[in-house]
Amino acid sequence: MLVFYSLGIRCYYFLIKIASLFNKKAGLFVSGRKNLLTDLKNAINDNENIVWFHAASLGEFEQGLPVMEAYKELFPQNQVLVTFFSPSGYEERKSHPIADWVFYLPIDSKRNAKQFLDIVKPKSVFFIKYEYWFHYLNEVNQRNIPLYSLSALFTVDHIFFKSHGVFHRRMLHFFDHTFVQNESSLQLLNGLGIEKASISGDTRFDRVLKTIDQPDHYQDIENFKGGELLMVIGSAWPSDMQVLDEFINTSPQNLKFIIAPHLVDDLNVKKITSGLEVKTHRFTSGQEIPSNTKVLILDTMGMLSSVYQYGDFAYIGGAFGDGLHNILEAVAFGLPVVFGDKGLEKFPESLALQQLGGAFSIKSKDEASTILEKLTSDDSFRSATSDICRDYVLNNAGATDHIISYLKNQNV
Structure with missing residues (x-):
């Protein structure tokens, strides 16, 4: 199954590259990843105490922002790296003051995951809501880096809970703790034997309360x-x-x-x-x-x-x-x-x-x-x-x- 997953990722990127010839968003997706690992290495420059937050796009970033802000207040000695999968997130928040660095996430491959983590050497890793990339999660897990899922939300329709979702279920076990939004999500995880989870609620409520205050x-x-x-x-x-x-x-x-x-x-x-x-x-x-x-x-x-x-x-x-x-x-x-x-x-x-x-x-x-x-x-x-x-x-x-x-x- 891993072979098919990796092949699917490559095919997806190939199609995006074709689309980039006539689609602006696809063009940003591709151009933003050009020389990415080299640029990342030059920017990080062997900094220590890096904490990595990953968001798919703008909505997930806003969902994770209250945690990033509170985390930096609690651990001011740590620096924050934020990565995005989508241009709509990266382009809108690439200069956000919460982050010491903002980059696209390199396409999910075993080689990219190893090189990325060799450069960043994060103390801990946070994936926000709907992001599950096997090679990155597997590599983080193998290196025994604390890995957390924030504001996760699951329904019975997700592939994790289907009979053919065995491969995808492996990714759920990589997390040291999963903070879920509601009781039904917790029950679904528990049904897979995942006990390292708790109901936190949805961090977006904290985010919007701050917005109405300021x-x-x-x-x-x-x-x-x-x-x-x-x-x-x-x-x-x-x-x-x-x-x-x-x-x-x-x-x-x-x-x-x-x-x-x-x-x-x-x-x-x-x-x-x-x-x-x-x-x-x-x-x-x-x-x-x-x-x-x-x-x-x-x-x-x-x-x-x-x-x-x-x-x-x-x-x-x-x-x-x-x-x-x-x-x-x-x-x-x-x-x-x-x-x-x-x-x-x-x-x-x-x-x-x-x-x-x-x-x-x-x-x-x-x-x-x-x-x-x-x-x-x-x-x-x-x-x-x-x-x-x-x-x-x-x-x-x-x-x-x-x-x-x-x-x-x-x-x-």
Whole structure:
């Protein structure tokens, strides 16, 4: 099975290299790994006391950030190396102050894993949520370097728990401790005989609480909202806009919209706005917003998590295709959230909030209009759902403290 795994990794990289000829993201994936190990060696330069955190992309980095911050406060003598698999994470956070170094992760091969670890010589290693690369994990395990999985989340649909998942299950046993988000994940691990695990909760709750304490402020956005209601549409895909266009086009005068596209390239923005019949404005911070603008399209990355502070309720995209995006950034500011109905079992916070009454899944434009009209017109309903959302975040905070307490006792 290892032979097929390694062959699959090589084929994947070969296809990415072909795609890099015409796809910008694939191009960054390839160019970012050119001379990577040499650049890494020159940057590390035999530094000691390095702790390695690995994230697939931006979302996982944000999930692990509270732990990185608390870790550096607890062990200031250690230096932090952060690696990313995806360009969307690396490009957004390559200059983040939490890290002493930020690099792409070399493609998973036995040779790369050995060379990487020979250079870095980490004291301990943390993989965040959904990242399992056999050669790296195996090499870390063989070198007896403490290895931890942060905010892990498992469902019965994952390959680890299938009859044909024997090879993948080996990787779960490499970890010295796995911090899982919920009880069902822990039970699944225990069912495989993995006892070195505990329920920490989801560190994203700690992350969003910090965001609402210290949000970035945008006077332009505040002026745009004025004294009217504002709906924020976060991480929007064209498939999301298909169920929202009608509501936006017929919405009352006292309701404005901010749309943050998942991708901000011209073609994608054109697809997202193609069904809108109201006045839109593509916005970059510092630009003047026309007075008759109904819909503001954010033309920049990194604003969304703070923009939610100006909203009254939100729609979060992705659940009609790629997967639901982060709803907690909106919920932390007390925004009731609406989203699509596909694949929600992978996002337990979406199911929990629906049960509590702070979130609503929809499968059609009629369902979208019904709940959004109620959030617009019923002040008491909107206020009650807002309180549910705030309480949910506060009641689920503390995952970072659990993890750091364990690490402190292990002195890693």
